[in-house]
Amino acid sequence: QVQLLQSGAEVKKPGASVKVSCKASGYSFTTYYMYWVRQAPGQGLEWMGIINPSSGSTIYAQKFQGRVTMTRDTSTSAVYMELSSLRSEDTAVYYCARGSRTWYFDYWGQGTVVTVSS
Amino acid sequence: QSALTQPASVSGSPGQSITISCTGASSDVGTYNLVSWYQHHPGKAPKLMLYEVSKRPSGVSNRFSGSKSGNTASLTISGLQAEDEADYYCCSYAGNSCLFGTGTKVTVL
Numbered sequence: 001q002v003q004l005l006q007s008g009a010e011v012k013k014p015g016a017s018v019k020v021s022c023k024a025s026g027y028s029f030t031t032y033y034m035y036w037v038r039q040a041p042g043q044g045l046e047w048m049g050i051i052n053p054s055s056g057s058t059i060y061a062q063k064f065q066g067r068v069t070m071t072r073d074t075s076t077s078a079v080y081m082e083l084s085s086l087r088s089e090d091t092a093v094y095y096c097a098r099g100s101r102t103w104y105f106d107y108w109g110q111g112t113v114v115t116v117s118s
Numbered sequence: 119q120s121a122l123t124q125p126a127s128v129s130g131s132p133g134q135s136i137t138i139s140c141t142g143a144s145s146d147v148g149t150y151n152l153v154s155w156y157q158h159h160p161g162k163a164p165k166l167m168l169y170e171v172s173k174r175p176s177g178v179s180n181r182f183s184g185s186k187s188g189n190t191a192s193l194t195i196s197g198l199q200a201e202d203e204a205d206y207y208c209c210s211y212a213g214n215s216c217l218f219g220t221g222t223k224v225t226v227l
Binding site for chain 2: 109
């Protein structure tokens, strides 16, 4: 069965970077896009970007351009999301989600809590 | 780009039908039939309920249906059940980006 297993919770200081991993199993890794979505406390879902695991090409939401980097490792079927210059407003649960070319997300990781605090 | 607009809350009694609206613009909902809906129970991962406006993934109850008119998409839950109580989010393709809705809390009375 399809599974997306994310790395564990992180606590970071303002200005630092965080790298969250998402390991896929149960399907052909390069066949589906991977998306990243976050939810800050008390807020709604927010789309961050997309990576094509086959080519490595990415599209980032304008809000995160210059601060986010999404990469993949096809040898381990994993994708990574690194967010830099962290601020308190980046405190959120970060999800990876498998998606189609028609921009819907059919399987989600369990979420990774990132806390930014001095 | 602003988030799509959803009502903050919708409620209904068991067995009733409710509809959640998702209003965007001509640059997103109005142009693309690429609207999806997600059910989110706090502390759990979101679950895909509908995609491409009205298609249901395998395993999702046919009590969930979707439609679109102009710049507004809608999710209807018929035969409301206690387990349907959750937050619901729409999401629309918006040209190399995805806009989520503001979210709707569904309460089963």
